[in-house]
Amino acid sequence: MKDLANIKELTTNLTVIYVEDEEFFRVLISKKLQGFFKNLFIANDGIEGLELFKKNDIDLIITDNIMPKMSGLDMIEEIRKKDTKTPVILLTGYMDTEFLIRAINLGVTQFVAKPINFDNLYSAIEIATQRVILENLQRKTQEQELELFKYREKYHSLQQERAFKKELRIIRNDLFMRKIDLDCAGIKEWHCSHLFKPLDIMSGDSYLIRKIDDKKYLITLIDAMGKGLSASVTAILSTSYINHLSNKYREAGNFSLKECIESYYDFIQTELLEDEIVCVSFIFIDFKNCLMHYALFSMPPLLLLDENNEIKMIKSNNPPIMKFHMPFVIGEYDLSSVTKMLFYTDGLNECFSKKNELYADYLIEDFSKSHSAKELYSRFSVLMDNLTDDITIIFLNLLNSSSINRQFLIENKIKDITVITDEINNLLMDYLKADELPVFMCALSEIIYNAYEHGNIDLDSEKKKILISTDKYEEYLIEYEKDNKKCILVKIIINEYNDYTMVNVIITDEGKGFDVSLLYDSGKDNTQLSGRGVRIAESILDGIYYNRLGNEATINKKLLKGG
Template sequence: MDTLAELKKITQNCTVMCVEDDDSVLSLLHEALSGLFKHVITAKNGQDGIDKFHKNKIDLLITDNIMPVMNGIDMIKEIKKTEPKLPIILITAHTDTDILMEAINIGVTQFIAKPFTINILFNAIETAIQRIIVEKQKMLYQETELLKYKESYNILQQKLALKKQHNIIKNDLYYKKLLIYNDTKASEWLINIRYEPHDILSGDFYSIRKIAKDKIIIYLSDAMGKGLNAFISNAVITSFLNFSIDKALKKNDFDKERFFNDFFYFSKQYLSEDEALCAVLLFIDFEKNSLEIANFSMPPILIETEKRELLKISSNNPPIMRFAERFKKDIYNIESLEKMLICSDGIYNEKYCDYIENDFINAAFKNQFFKRFTERTITPDDDITFIFIKKIQYIPKWTKTYSIKSRLEDVQSIVTEIEVFLMEMGMDAVFIAECITAVSEMTMNAYEHGSLNITYQQKNRLIKEGKYEEYLLDLEKQIDKKIAITIELFENYNSLFICFKITDEGHGFDTSIIKETMQDINLLHYRGIKIVKGIVDEIYYNNSGNEVILLKECSER
């Protein structure tokens, strides 16, 4: 808002309650807010605040924490039972890091550090009452045509905002497995992300960056508050983080200590006085089996070892704020790491926190875990973001292999042969149909774009001209490349999975180019991958991009 008058238009019919045991501060708050709110109610401790809350319709709560009779945190817990969406501003001292972390966990989204100015107070109020602003805006736009225009405008803004956010986010392991050579052993890892923004402007950002062949950085952040302010702050900080990595990799002088420090000091300088950023930054060195973590009030990181032991690594820092002076980074040995879960509070919420550890322990892959989450959480009310790291290791119950020439006729016949084989193995009819759809799409993809090296632009042009099949048949006569298909059945975490590996002898492709087209369902590029993604539990490529692996949970009949 540009002026105090604009803020008053929103608050003039609202009631604010100020809870503070210091008479001078309480008097200051009352005087400052009387011209802004219709009613200013004051209380001198938490119990007094609860009593007056139940007697009045409160739109905004501003409270200190350290008070006699009942402190602010305990009062907020009681009030949240009745009014869980009430905007709350907590006044606290710079050193109250434990209080800040507890306040975040119970839903406080705005903080004011003592001593504060009236401008800082008004800025915090403006951010905290965005829910009230939304309701007021709805009342202002009642005419049908204006509502239609607003809906169209919001859809456009959502598309532009999401596109911008996806451009800022970077994932060097998009649809790829990570192959690690450690001494004489090799291990394969999946580092998967589930990202579902709840609002037009999401407060969650992430990045997954490959620093070296055996070193990665994972970043996940959740800006406190919602709307444009939180989005911009997180977007700028994430952009800086990725720029720093790109610059260091280009110069071949990446230094993790410098990187952690640059991230922290840039973030705290960029944030305004009433902002806070929750974030977790990890540096994983698979060669040294080392995990370094700086967690700024994000949910605990869950780790399962090869012995199926659960480790819970809690936050080791308060949220990043402008007045923060330093941060802590802890180091852990991950030699026995089996899988890891890093998530925002959209997953680690009060409805699901009692189940998350058990569901994580019993989930073999990302989709299994997410399925359990959705079964227990019907309507998530926040951004859903989690990163699921999993070591790929299993002993197959059986293996079936095929090898065909890169001929259209052979591609079509092998799909039929695989379908017959799955029927002979006693698979369910619906399950077989889904598998065959996925295998058909990806085998055709290997034939067209791998073996024959046809671009998607060529394909679209030839289809429009009605010459595509003729072109395929002519081109396949000029090449002598094969396609291999391997099928395996294995058990993992008490679930059966079928694995299809489809390998061609082409040059492969960079999976990162799929990213843009996956965001727009109207684009025809990579249509097969879009279809398969909705059928299987996991889909990923090797580093060269000429082998695709499909995993799907199944049951034997």
């Protein structure tokens, strides 16, 4: 006698069809199967059975074969057109070879001979049920594995995103959108632009540009050996430590490049694996005295362009930093005749195109023609179609002009801005093409309005947001203008060369300036009602550089001549 309690434990969640044309057997067997299943549907023939199967989610079919309208096997044949898995128990008194072959081919899993022995029926149900349970379990496991995989992917992606944010947070650029004004007769200012293009989220490249005092900066480029997490950890450790040192030296007012490098060397040695190396460029520039001190540890050469258009290459003067301490040297270079400088990691010069051309063969020419990191990288991208390493570029360009083409004074009313920008528009018509001029003027207008708002009428982002959201912005401007006496000075410097024209515009307001570092994150929150002006200008121009206070901006745009 079968242990029915055990079988019922297995079958209790199943939905079953029982198909039988003879009423006597239909009533008897249905009664015997009471309490076994969650749902038991009864059909009188194959057609009813098929309909019930289509309408419900069936786990098991128990069917007679010989029935009017549609036999059990014919019903199963129809079911199998859409479903190949649901187990079938066939109750039949008729078995020959041909019948058996057909039944087996149709996936009938259990046969119970008539007249029915109920122990045999219960066994057949038990075996068929175990199979259903096993298949359900497999499907559920697969679904769970997929969910876990998706969760891990999402978690991994989130971790990577956070790690990259952290990496960018650690990188400090005190010259972000800033210029170094050399405070002399005429206009002489250094513009610093950069490009940081890691191949993966966790990068073996890193860089720092740290202000030591008003005109002295420490520039560090780091290229840790290898790729992936290990290189990234070394790069981040290095960046964090040098940041820490820079802060200490700045506070103490006693920066020494030699001590800085020694301290870093002592620190990083203990963290390196035995076969690990780090390549670093330490570059300390005193802009006021036009002097550069450098220690390059197996990094690509520094490229400098002088006022005679001659390129100077300063090669590495030290081997890479390793676990084993080696003495190092610091070089010195006079920058008084230098007009451009390029510092970079080997992802740039050692890049091969798909046609096997090495970018180092083009770098010097591209450097001499470029005026910013953005421009250099766009020249690089034309030739190189196959990035294989992280790229870091720091580009310093000197704007040196003894004369100004025109200057304009915008007085204190907002309508004066329109009058003056129209005049500037007319002046620039001779230099910019018809489709370039409106775009350039849009960028210039943004910077002028920025100077007006933040500088002359002292309107910060928070206040502006409130005024816009309460529709009181124009009212505020009109009210403030009544007493405002501050002006904006716009100087236009146009330098013409053989195949291009360089337009530089310096916009100076009389306000107390604004915090340029706020621009670092500006525009990322697209629910902010303001803060996009400088980003719009940045996307159009080659460069925007603010002075220390933030009340003077130099913008530039290179315009190619010809059609």
